[in-house]
Amino acid sequence: MAPSESRVLSAPMKVEFDYTRSLGPVLSRFMSALAQQQVLGGVLADGRVVVPPPEFDPVTHAAVTELVPVSSAGVVQTWTWVTEPVKDQPLDRPFAFAHVLLDGSDAPILHAVSVDSPAAMSTGMRVKVRWADEPTGTIRDIAWFEPVGDEEPAPSASVETTGEPEITGIISPVNLEYMYAASPEESKFFRGLAEGRILGQRCPKCQKVYVPPRGACPVDGVPTAEEIELPDRGTVTTFCIVNVPFQGQKIPIPYVSAYVLLDGADIAFLHLILECDAADVRMGMRVEAVWKPREEWTTDLNNIKYFRPTGEPDAEYETYKQHL
Amino acid sequence: MAKVPAAVIGVGQTKYQAARKDVSIAGLLREAVDRALADAQLTFADIDAVVVGKAPDLFEGVMMPELYLADALGAAGKPLLRVHTAGSVGGSTAIVAASLVQAGVHERVLTVAFEKQSESNAMWALSVPVPFIMPVHAGAGGYFAPHVRSYIRRSGAPTNIGAIVAAKDRQNALKNPYAHLRNENTTVESVLASTMLWDPIRYDETCPSSDGACAMVIASESAVGTSGVTNPAWIHGTQMRSEPTTAAERDQVNPQAGREAAAALWKQAGITSPIDEIDCAEIYVPFSWFEPMWLENLGFAAEGEGWKLTEAGETALGGRIPVNMSGGVLSSNPIGASGMIRFAEASLQVMGEAGEHQVDGARKALGHAYGGGSQFFAMWVVGADKPSN
Numbered sequence: 001m002a003p004s005e006s007r008v009l010s011a012p013m014k015v016e017f018d019y020t021r022s023l024g025p026v027l028s029r030f031m032s033a034l035a036q037q038q039v040l041g042g043v044l045a046d047g048r049v050v051v052p053p054p055e056f057d058p059v060t061h062a063a064v065t066e067l068v069p070v071s072s073a074g075v076v077q078t079w080t081w082v083t084e085p086v087k088d089q090p091l092d093r094p095f096a097f098a099h100v101l102l103d104g105s106d107a108p109i110l111h112a113v114s115v116d117s118p119a120a121m122s123t124g125m126r127v128k129v130r131w132a133d134e135p136t137g138t139i140r141d142i143a144w145f146e147p148v149g150d151e152e153p154a155p156s157a158s159v160e161t162t163g164e165p166e167i168t169g170i171i172s173p174v175n176l177e178y179m180y181a182a183s184p185e186e187s188k189f190f191r192g193l194a195e196g197r198i199l200g201q202r203c204p205k206c207q208k209v210y211v212p213p214r215g216a217c218p219v220d221g222v223p224t225a226e227e228i229e230l231p232d233r234g235t236v237t238t239f240c241i242v243n244v245p246f247q248g249q250k251i252p253i254p255y256v257s258a259y260v261l262l263d264g265a266d267i268a269f270l271h272l273i274l275e276c277d278a279a280d281v282r283m284g285m286r287v288e289a290v291w292k293p294r295e296e297w298t299t300d301l302n303n304i305k306y307f308r309p310t311g312e313p314d315a316e317y318e319t320y321k322q323h324l
Numbered sequence: 325m326a327k328v329p330a331a332v333i334g335v336g337q338t339k340y341q342a343a344r345k346d347v348s349i350a351g352l353l354r355e356a357v358d359r360a361l362a363d364a365q366l367t368f369a370d371i372d373a374v375v376v377g378k379a380p381d382l383f384e385g386v387m388m389p390e391l392y393l394a395d396a397l398g399a400a401g402k403p404l405l406r407v408h409t410a411g412s413v414g415g416s417t418a419i420v421a422a423s424l425v426q427a428g429v430h431e432r433v434l435t436v437a438f439e440k441q442s443e444s445n446a447m448w449a450l451s452v453p454v455p456f457i458m459p460v461h462a463g464a465g466g467y468f469a470p471h472v473r474s475y476i477r478r479s480g481a482p483t484n485i486g487a488i489v490a491a492k493d494r495q496n497a498l499k500n501p502y503a504h505l506r507n508e509n510t511t512v513e514s515v516l517a518s519t520m521l522w523d524p525i526r527y528d529e530t531c532p533s534s535d536g537a538c539a540m541v542i543a544s545e546s547a548v549g550t551s552g553v554t555n556p557a558w559i560h561g562t563q564m565r566s567e568p569t570t571a572a573e574r575d576q577v578n579p580q581a582g583r584e585a586a587a588a589l590w591k592q593a594g595i596t597s598p599i600d601e602i603d604c605a606e607i608y609v610p611f612s613w614f615e616p617m618w619l620e621n622l623g624f625a626a627e628g629e630g631w632k633l634t635e636a637g638e639t640a641l642g643g644r645i646p647v648n649m650s651g652g653v654l655s656s657n658p659i660g661a662s663g664m665i666r667f668a669e670a671s672l673q674v675m676g677e678a679g680e681h682q683v684d685g686a687r688k689a690l691g692h693a694y695g696g697g698s699q700f701f702a703m704w705v706v707g708a709d710k711p712s713n
Contacts, residue, residue, distance in 0.1 A: 009456065010455075011455035011456065012455075013452075013453075013454065013455055015382070015452055017382075017385060017444065017445070017448060017449075019384065019385035019443050019444055020442070020443050020444075021348075021443055022344065022345045022346070022347060022348055022349075022440070022442075022443065023348055024346070024347045024348030024350065024351040025346075025347075025351070027348065054395055055348060055350050055351060055395070055396060056350065056354065056395045056396045057395075058395050058400055059400075061368045061395070061396075061398040061400075063354070168345060168346075169345065172385060172443075174382075174385045180454065180455045182455075182456055186456070190456050203572075206572070208572035208573070209572075210572060218568040218570065218571040219568075219571050219572070237474075238470040238471065238473045238474045238477075239470050239473065240465075240466060240469030240470045240472075240473065240522045240523055240524070240525070241520070241522070241523035242460075242462040242466055242522055243519070243520055243521055243522065243523065244447075244462060244463070244465065244466075244521045244522060246445075246447040246448060246451060246462065246463060247445055247447070247448040248448050248451060248452065248453065249451070249459075249462070250453060250459035251459060251460065255460070257460040257461075257462065257466055257470070258470070259470055266572035266573060267570065267571070267572045267573070270458060270460050270461070271458050271460065272458065272460055278523075283473070283477060299456065300455075300456050300457075301456060301457045301458050302458060321478070322573045323573060324474035324477060324478055324577065
């Protein structure tokens with residue numbers, strides 16, 4: 001191993017999805033009002049008004065049904081300074097996160113306050129909503145709060161609209177970017193693939209050969225140190241024909257997703273079967289790897305493009321039935 | 325110290341459907357919770373602790389939903405626990421709740437499980453490509469279909485068994501007002517004629533994608549006594565087992581963890597012949613072929629013979645061992661709740677409250693759930709009589 005080469009392989013992995021969130025009756029009214037530059041608070045059983053309105057009373061647990069308009073201006077109760085804003089925060093320059101008690105409410109809302117420096121922030125200062133230029137019916141319709149000028153009159157409580165709320169859902173994007181790291185044993189396996197070799201490991205206790213290697217036998221819990229090089233041919237144990245399109249799919253359908261048991265291995269792994277009709281794939285079919293051209297090899301199981309039938313007679317059921 | 329006898333005294337379910345766009349996740353849960361509390365003739369003030377379960381977070385994209393749900397679940401000032409065991413979570417959540425009562429820690433525990441699949445896409449969430457390996461994964465169906473093929477090969481079952489299960493469960497669902505799918509014309513022939521999705525699994529042999537929640541109130545013997553409930557579902561036994569996802573020669577058709585959980589469960593409940601002593605069973609069957617597979621895994625039939633019970637109609641209402649009287653996971657699948665629905669439906673049977681899908685005179689019932697790559701198992705036996713053990 002070169003000194004610069006890490007013991008484990010890693011690669012970026014992205015998980016992203018736009019969840020479609022239903023808001024329910026309370027938050028639908030709240031978001032619909034925001035889209036019209038109005039702020040609504042929920043009236044709790046003890047008479048307190050809370051923004052954003054909770055769906056259920058924190059004391060009585062009853063559903064909150066009464067929403068009332070509150071002012072879009074209020075007082076900073078406490079705050080903290082954000083020196084380095086991160087992506088998707090309300091402001092892309094340094095700002096404060098603050099608890100703002102809106103006039104007419106009894107509990108503060110957490111939001112951003114836009115000022116030039118922490119010196120411009122103080123507990124007790126008056127701030128008002130800076131509305132987003134384009135309403136979206138989300139909490140981001142409050143772009144941020146900003147200080148109220150000395151002579152500026154505070155906006156009064158907004159007027160509540162009536163009728164069915166227009167906004168009943170929001171899109172909630174999730175975007176997670178990982179650096180995925182393979183285990184040291186898997187890394188050896190993937191590096192072997194980059195040289196056209198398939199490396200497994202044998203458990204010293206049960207003698208089972210694992211490919212990809214696991215580092216430890218999941219049954220005996222002991223390290224699997226002995227390295228075994230395996231051939232690139234084996235037997236289809238079981239399989240399915242995937243005929244379902246889905247988001248994120250990489251392989252055109254229909255395709256055969258098969259468990260391939262390499263000769264000398266004791267566990268099968270999933271791979272593609274091609275160069276024959278999907279309907280002709282069968283249990284016990286003998287298959288061999290079809291590799292990408294050598295110059296395209298990387299540390300990836302995709303170096304094997306797929307497996308194809310060898311034309312040998314099918315393996316006897318007795319030889320693979322313990323893998324079904 | 326002996327366990328405190330415990331029983332289910334309240335069950336609440338939402339109507340399962342493809343999308344409940346009128347409620348938030350919290351509102352969905354509350355519907356089930358309010359119904360369970362009303363069924364138990366209790367209020368939040370009577371509840372000592374709350375145990376909540378849901379499927380993997382990516383399924384709805386709400387990380388640690390138990391934090392946001394505390395208000396809706398009336399959990400302020402009380403212990404609030406979340407359980408997480410993939411698809412079996414509804415079952416293991418109920419078992420954790422029961423164990424808090426059986427251990428003498430609490431008198432009345434509220435337990436609830438949920439899923440709002442309409443906010444996400446479970447197929448996507450189960451198929452996120454991982455670096456370095458082949459992206460052949462295709463959701464739960466793609467995972468389980470090869471093992472169904474293995475079952476068919478090992479057992480020599482006729483290839484229409486899966487369709488028999490699907491047709492039966494869809495017909496049962498018509499008797500359950502909470503069931504999602506209401507496909508009146510489903511027959512063995514129509515199932516066989518439906519599109520092949522993950523060969524050998526056809527469209528009609530798969531579960532739907534549902535929104536829904538299920539809740540139960542579990543009470544101690546003394547709390548049952550002071551409640552107004554006269555027909556509790558007594559808990560006769562609970563078991564959970566796990567096993568590795570992948571191991572050399574691991575049996576995914578008849579997993580060891582499931583076999584061992586069942587054997588321990590029957591012993592605990594004093595049952596020597598499950599098929600003779602259990603009146604009906606709610607078994608986690610997301611793909612139709614899992615009915616015969618789990619009949620064998622649970623010990624209702626010898627290995628390789630589960631399909632014979634299905635084929636002979638013995639798992640239908642009126643059969644020797646009715647399975648999934650409610651329509652099962654094949655008719656309603658809010659994933660995180662699906663296990664708890666099995667446990668709750670088993671309870672309703674021995675409470676005599678299952679309505680149109682009631683098995684006459686049911687005294688002992690099984691609730692079962694599994695999850696992950698068939699690696700988590702949770703099951704319980706409930707009875708109309710207080711357990712003698």
